[in-house]
Amino acid sequence: xxxxxxxxxxxxxxxxxxxxxxxxxxxxxxxxxxxxxxxxSLYKIILYIAAVVFVLVEGALFYSILxxxxxxxxxxxxxxxxxxxxxxxxxxxxxxxxxxxxxxxVKLPSIINAPNSDPNGxxxxxxxxxxxxxxxxxxxxxxxxxxxxxxxxxxxxxxxxFAARLPYSFQEMVVPTNxxxxxxxxxxxxxxSWWVPSLGGKVDAVPGYTTYTxxxxxxxxxxxxxxxxxxxxxxxxxxxxxxxxxxxxxSAWLIQQKAAIDDANTQVTQLRQTLTSENQL
Amino acid sequence: xxxxAPPERTLRPVPQLTAxxxxxxxxxxxxxxxxxxxxxxxxxxxxxxxxxxxxxxGGVEALLMRVQLSVPDNTLLSGQHYNQLLTMHGxxxxxxxxxxxxxGFGNYFVPLMIGARDMAFxxxxxxxxxxxxxxxxxxxxxxxxxxxxxxxxxxxxxxxIQFSPxxxxxxxxxxxxxTGISSLLGAINFYVTIVNMRAPGMxxxxxxxxxxxxxxxxxLLIIALxxxxxxxxxxxxxxxxxxxxxDPTDHGSPVLWQHLFWFFGHPEVYIMVxxxxxxxxxxxxxxSRKPIFGYxxxxxxxxxxxxxxxxxxxxxxxxxxxxxxxMGFFMLSSFLIGIxxxxxxxxxxxxxxxxxxxxxxALYFAVGFIAIFVIGGITGxxxxxxxxxxxxxxxxxxxxxxxxxxxxxxxxxxxxxxYYWFPKITGRMLNExxxxxxxxxxxxxxxxxxxxxxxxxxxxxxxxIYTYAPGLGWSAYNMISTxxxxxxxxxxxxxxxxxxxxxxxxxxxxxxxWKGNTLEWFTTSPPPANNFDTIPRxxxxxxxxxxxxxxxxxxxxxxxxxxxxxxxxxxxx
Numbered sequence: 112x113x114x115x116x117x118x119x120x121x122x123x124x125x126x127x128x129x130x131x132x133x134x135x136x137x138x139x140x141x142x143x144x145x146x147x148x149x150x151x152s153l154y155k156i157i158l159y160i161a162a163v164v165f166v167l168v169e170g171a172l173f174y175s176i177l178x179x180x181x182x183x184x185x186x187x188x189x190x191x192x193x194x195x196x197x198x199x200x201x202x203x204x205x206x207x208x209x210x211x212x213x214x215x216x217v218k219l220p221s222i223i224n225a226p227n228s229d230p231n232g233x234x235x236x237x238x239x240x241x242x243x244x245x246x247x248x249x250x251x252x253x254x255x256x257x258x259x260x261x262x263x264x265x266x267x268x269x270x271x272x273f274a275a276r277l278p279y280s281f282q283e284m285v286v287p288t289n290x291x292x293x294x295x296x297x298x299x300x301x302x303x304s305w306w307v308p309s310l311g312g313k314v315d316a317v318p319g320y321t322t323y324t325x326x327x328x329x330x331x332x333x334x335x336x337x338x339x340x341x342x343x344x345x346x347x348x349x350x351x352x353x354x355x356x357x358x359x360x361x362s363a364w365l366i367q368q369k370a371a372i373d374d375a376n377t378q379v380t381q382l383r384q385t386l387t388s389e390n391q392l
Numbered sequence: 393x394x395x396x397a398p399p400e401r402t403l404r405p406v407p408q409l410t411a412x413x414x415x416x417x418x419x420x421x422x423x424x425x426x427x428x429x430x431x432x433x434x435x436x437x438x439x440x441x442x443x444x445x446x447x448x449x450g451g452v453e454a455l456l457m458r459v460q461l462s463v464p465d466n467t468l469l470s471g472q473h474y475n476q477l478l479t480m481h482g483x484x485x486x487x488x489x490x491x492x493x494x495x496g497f498g499n500y501f502v503p504l505m506i507g508a509r510d511m512a513f514x515x516x517x518x519x520x521x522x523x524x525x526x527x528x529x530x531x532x533x534x535x536x537x538x539x540x541x542x543x544x545x546x547x548x549x550x551x552x553i554q555f556s557p558x559x560x561x562x563x564x565x566x567x568x569x570x571t572g573i574s575s576l577l578g579a580i581n582f583y584v585t586i587v588n589m590r591a592p593g594m595x596x597x598x599x600x601x602x603x604x605x606x607x608x609x610x611x612l613l614i615i616a617l618x619x620x621x622x623x624x625x626x627x628x629x630x631x632x633x634x635x636x637x638x639d640p641t642d643h644g645s646p647v648l649w650q651h652l653f654w655f656f657g658h659p660e661v662y663i664m665v666x667x668x669x670x671x672x673x674x675x676x677x678x679x680s681r682k683p684i685f686g687y688x689x690x691x692x693x694x695x696x697x698x699x700x701x702x703x704x705x706x707x708x709x710x711x712x713x714x715x716x717x718x719m720g721f722f723m724l725s726s727f728l729i730g731i732x733x734x735x736x737x738x739x740x741x742x743x744x745x746x747x748x749x750x751x752x753x754a755l756y757f758a759v760g761f762i763a764i765f766v767i768g769g770i771t772g773x774x775x776x777x778x779x780x781x782x783x784x785x786x787x788x789x790x791x792x793x794x795x796x797x798x799x800x801x802x803x804x805x806x807x808x809x810x811y812y813w814f815p816k817i818t819g820r821m822l823n824e825x826x827x828x829x830x831x832x833x834x835x836x837x838x839x840x841x842x843x844x845x846x847x848x849x850x851x852x853x854x855x856x857i858y859t860y861a862p863g864l865g866w867s868a869y870n871m872i873s874t875x876x877x878x879x880x881x882x883x884x885x886x887x888x889x890x891x892x893x894x895x896x897x898x899x900x901x902x903x904x905x906w907k908g909n910t911l912e913w914f915t916t917s918p919p920p921a922n923n924f925d926t927i928p929r930x931x932x933x934x935x936x937x938x939x940x941x942x943x944x945x946x947x948x949x950x951x952x953x954x955x956x957x958x959x960x961x962x963x964x965x
Contacts, residue, residue, distance in 0.1 A: 136847035136865075139783035147783075154780050161770045168737065168766050175744040176759055179680075180751060187681040188746040196742075197686050197735070204734040208727040208773075215723070215777050222779045223716065301550040302646055304711055304786060308852040312782020313711045317647060318549060319640030320713040335864070339711075339786040339854040341543050343550060344471035347857035 143309030143334050143353075144326035149221045150312060156214050160207060222311075225325040229289035241293060241325055248291040248325070251284065255296070255303030255316035255338065258345040260284075264365060269295045269321060278369040283352040285368075286328065287361035293325045301343065307336030307353050315340060328355040430514035431921055435521050436500030437817065442525060443493040444888075449532070450484035451884065453477045455877055458841075462874035464862040474858030475541035476560075480531075482544030483564065486660065487571045488528050490802045491613075494667035495520070495578050497809055498606040500817060502582060504912035504919060505600045507591025507927045507935075512584040520578040527570030530563055540564040543856070545653055546627070548638035548646050553631040562631065565624045572617045579613035582606050591911065593930035600910045600933070601684065604691045605670025608698045612659045612666070615702060620656035623649060647712055654705035662701040664798060666694055668805030669736060672758050675808050676740050677934075678906050679755040680747030686739045687933055693732035700729045710781040719778040726776035733769055737762060752906070753827025757808035760835050761800055768796030771846065786856075789849025792842045799838060807834070807887060814891070815905050819917040820898030826890045834883030840876025844869040909934035 138158070141151035179185075225241045228248060242248065252268035254261040263279045286292050296305050298316035306313035310326040328334075338349035356364065386392040426434060457477050460469040469477070499517065503510055511517045534540065540560035542551035551561055586607045590599070599607075626637040627649070636642035638649045677684040684690060706714060706722040740762055749755065771793040775781050784790060807830075814822050848869045853860065860866055904913040913936045915924055931938055 136851050136869075139780070139850055140852055150779050150783050153777065154774065154783070157774055157777060157780065161773065165766065165770055168741070169763060171741050172744070172759065172762055172766075175741055175747075176749060176751075179744060179747050179749050181681070181748045185748045187748040189683060190685060190742075190746065191683050192686040192689070193742075197689050197739070200738045201731060201735055204731045208730060211773065211777065212724065212727065215779065216720075219716075219779060301555055302547050306786075306854070308783065312779065313785060314782075315711045315713065317640075317713055319645060320647070322713050335852070337852075337854055337857070340547070341475070341550065341856040343555065344475060344541070346475075347471060347859050 140308035143307070143328055143332070144311050145226060146222050146311040146324075146326065147309055149218055153215060153218045153222075157211055160211065164207065225291045225293060226327060228291045228327070241323055243291045248293050249287065250293050250295060251286070253284075253294050253296045253305055253316065254299055255305070255342070255349075256299040257301065257343050258338075258349040260303075260305070260338075260349065260351050264368075278365055278372060280368060282350065283354060285354050285356060285361060285364050287358040288328050288331055288355050290358065291325055291327045293323060296322045296324065302340050303338045303342050303349070304340035305336070305351070306339040307334050307351060309334045310336070310353060313339045328353075331355050331357060430510075430518050432499050432503050432511045432514065432517060433817075433919065433921075435517050436496050436498075438521055439492055439496030439499055439524070440817075442521075442528070443489050443496055446484050446488035446528060447493070447884075448888075450481050450489055451881055453481040453484065455881060457481065458874040458877040460858060461860075461870050463871065464860050464864075464867050466859055469858060471858045472541060475543070475856075476539040478856060479540045479543050479546075479564070483531065483540075483567065485798075486544060486664070487567060488524070488531070490664040490798065490806075491575060491660070492524050492571070493806055494606070494609060494664070494802075495575070497602075497671065497806075497813070498582055498609070498667065499578075501813065501912055502585060502603055502606055503589070504816075504915065504923055505603050505910045506586060506589060506594060507911045507924060507930070508585060508589040509923050511581050512589060513581050516577050517581055520574045520581065523570050523574035523577070527567045527574060530570060531567040534560040534563045545657065547653075548627065548630065548649050549640065551627060552639065562628065565628050568620060568624045572621050575613050576617050579610035579617075582610040583614070586610075591927045591930050591935075594935075597688070598930055598933045598935075599691075601673035601687070601690055601694075602667070602670035602910075604694055605666045605673070608694045609663055609667050612663050612698050612701065616656045616659035616663065619652050623652035623656070626652075647709075647714075650709050650712055651705070654708045655702075657708065658705045659698075659701045661794075661797070662697055665801035666697065668761070668802040669694065671805040671809040671812070672740060672761055673736075674910065675754050675758045675812050676743050678812075678908055679750045679752055679758075680744050681750070681907075682743055682747040683934065684739070685742035685745075686735075689735055690739050693735045696732040697729060700725060700732070704729060707776055707778070707781070710778045711785050723776050723778050727773065730769065730773060730776075737766060737769070750906075752811065753822070753824050753831060754808045754811035754906075756828055756831040757804050757811060760831060761804035761808065764796055764800030764804060764835075764838065767843075768793060768800050771796065784849060786854055787849030788845040788853050788855060791855055792845035792849065795838075795842045795845075799842075804834075807831075810887070810891070812906065813912075814894075815901030816912055816917050816919070818895055818898070819901055820894055820896075821901050821905065822890050822894050822898060826886060830883050830886035830890065832883075833886060834880055837876050837879030837881070837883050841873050841880055842876075844872050844876075848873070904936065904940075907937075907940065909937050911935055914939060 139147070139151050139154055141147040223241065225243045225248065227243045227245050250266050250268060252263040252274070254263070259281050261279060261281050262284045263274055263277050265277045268274050268277055294305065294314075296314050296316045297320070298318045300318065302318070303316040304313045305316055305324070307326075310328070311324060314322045314324045316322065332355050334353040334355070336351040336353065338346060338351070342349060383392065420428075426438065429435065456469065457474065460466050460474060499511065538558035538560045540546070540556065540558070540563065542556050542561060546561070546564065549555055586599070586603055626635065629635040630637055630639060630644070636644040638644045638646050640646060673684055673690055703725040704722055706718060707726045710719055710722075744759075771789070775784055775790065775793060811822055811827050814820070848866055851865050851869075853864070853866050901917045903916050905917075906913070911924075911928070911930075912919070914928065928935060928939060
């Protein structure tokens with residue numbers, strides 16, 4: 112039994128003691144976007160409550176099995192119950208859950224509501240939800256397909272009228288910093304799930320539905336993510352990369368990407384014409 | 393020594409039973425006996441053996457997946473084979489192991505504990521077993537062509553004919569139907585048996601807690617199975633007969649499947665753990681030499697958990713397109729389940745408190761269960777908080793969570809039940825030392841495998857990926873987890889060895905080796921075909937304890953193990 116208690120202490124220790132070195136492994140990833148930060152702080156509040164509950168319950172368990180083992184002459188107390196005690200711990204459990212509920216709903220707005228873009232951000236306006244108070248945001252359409260993410264940049268990507276002419280990229284998404292970026296997430300085939308841990312929670316890409324999330328990245332950086340819903344044999348290969356760059360650099364990248372796509376289209380058109388004229392197509 | 397004058401009604405616990413056992417001359421071969429049997433005990437044994445075979449298969453599938461994930465960029469398994477293994481592992485453990493193993497214990501012990509001579513519908517009972525076997529065969533036959541690879545949750549469109557054209561997916565649907573009918577018939581049988589065939593005096597307030605758990609398990613099965621049967625039938629017609637229930641390109645909705653599946657899937661979790669809770673509620677008082685603390689609270693919390701279990705399904709879908717207010721509802725309903733579950737845990741600990749605890753192998757598994765299940769319960773609160781779930785859902789955190797609840801809540805109790813009831817089933821004792829060794833190896837292996845998976849999920853590793861790149865901070869944890877999984881497997885094998893060895897050669901147990909509280913200990917080990925010659929009148933929730941006291945009063949002797957090991961019936965073989 113000693114081993115059991117040592118092990119439990121070790122488990123409790125790893126839950127309670129939260130050295131900075133282990134921060135990534137006892138809390139969700141954060142730091143990329145306010146919503147991810149708020150989720151992590153909500154998680155931490157629950158973690159502290161959980162640690163106390165864990166220590167108390169496991170402590171009572173191990174105390175009783177160590178203390179009350181059969182000994183010569185020991186007689187078990189014939190207790191059938193204690194109504195006041197039982198009502199007490201039922202209320203106690205309920206109270207803890209009320210606290211967690213209140214904290215969750217207090218935190219919720221900061222997780223789901225998109226904030227304003229900073230004045231120096233990359234500004235534009237669309238009608239898609241979620242919308243920051245002043246309406247200024249950048250919309251990017253995220254399309255899941257077996258086994259790659261495709262991103263269409265700019266307003267109107269959801270409605271599709273001009274979507275075909277908007278710049279797009281695969282796997283790596285380039286976004287401006289200090290800007291509220293709203294993602295409109297769709298799927299072309301099976302259910303996928305958009306998830307970049309440092310930029311907030313996951314959102315399923317379900318065919319037939321459009322789902323939304325947002326992030327706002329304060330500093331330039333690179334964020335890894337990966338499809339989180341089994342989508343077939345190469346599910347593991349469906350990764351995502353978000354590269355945050357200053358707004359000016361983003362505008363330049365957009366123009367360059369557009370030019371590269373137009374250039375490639377022109378080349379393909381020419382190739383098609385050549386092949387058609389030579390009767391090879 | 394003063395002997396009190398014997399009361400008018402005399403109770404002679406065992407001698408009468410041995411006198412009345414009738415052994416008809418064998419006219420058929422032994423295996424025909426087993427195939428044609430309608431005896432609840434034989435059916436129970438067949439359930440236990442068959443489900444343990446599936447447990448081993450599911451375990452091997454898990455170990456293969458763990459080996460694949462032990463190092464980054466591993467090429468041992470392809471994505472296809474990995475997906476097939478994860479589908480088979482999940483399906484096997486849920487439909488072919490945990491749910492039916494509880495039916496196995498239920499079959500063997502419900503009639504004995506309520507003082508009945510068999511189940512209400514013995515032939516229906518046999519049919520339940522054979523349907524389970526056929527379900528398993530249909531499913532495992534896919535190994536010879538192409539196993540399903542859309543997961544045990546089989547979300548369309550991935551499970552639709554376009555993306556999963558193989559017949560393996562149809563075999564999966566067939567398995568759900570066969571095991572579903574098997575469980576449904578079994579559930580009706582349990583319900584009717586428990587409601588109608590209790591011993592005289594066994595009121596609802598004196599029903600053993602394991603029987604309460606099986607009663608609620610039966611009701612939950614009856615509620616949860618029809619929706620999933622409907623859902624898989626709709627999937628079948630989508631796949632082959634041109635309907636579009638789940639087809640987004642033709643006004644169908646993949647989210648509809650998710651609702652139907654999880655409306656079944658979450659009650660299924662409690663179908664798996666409630667009988668485990670029942671086993672624990674029997675084991676802990678016997679080895680603490682104390683009455684269960686708060687009998688009514690434990691029985692009521694079982695019913696409350698079952699009620700709430702039908703109201704929490706969408707907490708599996710917090711990343712799916714559903715409105716925030718709906719998520720709020722499902723968060724609160726999921727929180728509520730924590731209260732009756734907490735009540736049970738407190739009551740078990742209070743039962744141990746001030747007891748005189750006999751540290752048997754069964755008690756080790758029971759206490760280990762509480763230690764593990766507390767962690768699974770706590771992580772459940774994180775996952776029920778939907779904004780937090782957006783980060784944790786579909787990661788290894790969830791994998792860790794539900795293995796803590798299912799291995800904690802079902803597998804450890806099954807092992808506790810095995811060590812507790814093996815003497816009754818076979819008439820022989822398991823080796824206690826080997827049992828305790830098995831416990832420690834399993835306990836350490838289990839925590840090593842799954843505790844680090846919390847960290848994996850928090851550091852961003854999604855579930856169901858067959859490989860991962862190096863340098864993401866996941867490699868060390870995966871290696872620890874894989875090593876742990878083999879330790880866990882070794883611990884399971886120690887118990888298998890214990891069973892195989894002591895099935896024929898163990899120490900004779902006698903009718904009541906543990907000083908049990910319930911009526912199964914009132915008959916010989918193993919019990920004769922008709923269970924009891926005389927069915928005693930039940931006066932409390934611990935009838936066997938009352939009988940033992942009465943014997944002590946009448947004979948003036950303290951019985952070492954409830955008396956009468958001298959009447960132990962040697963195995964008839």
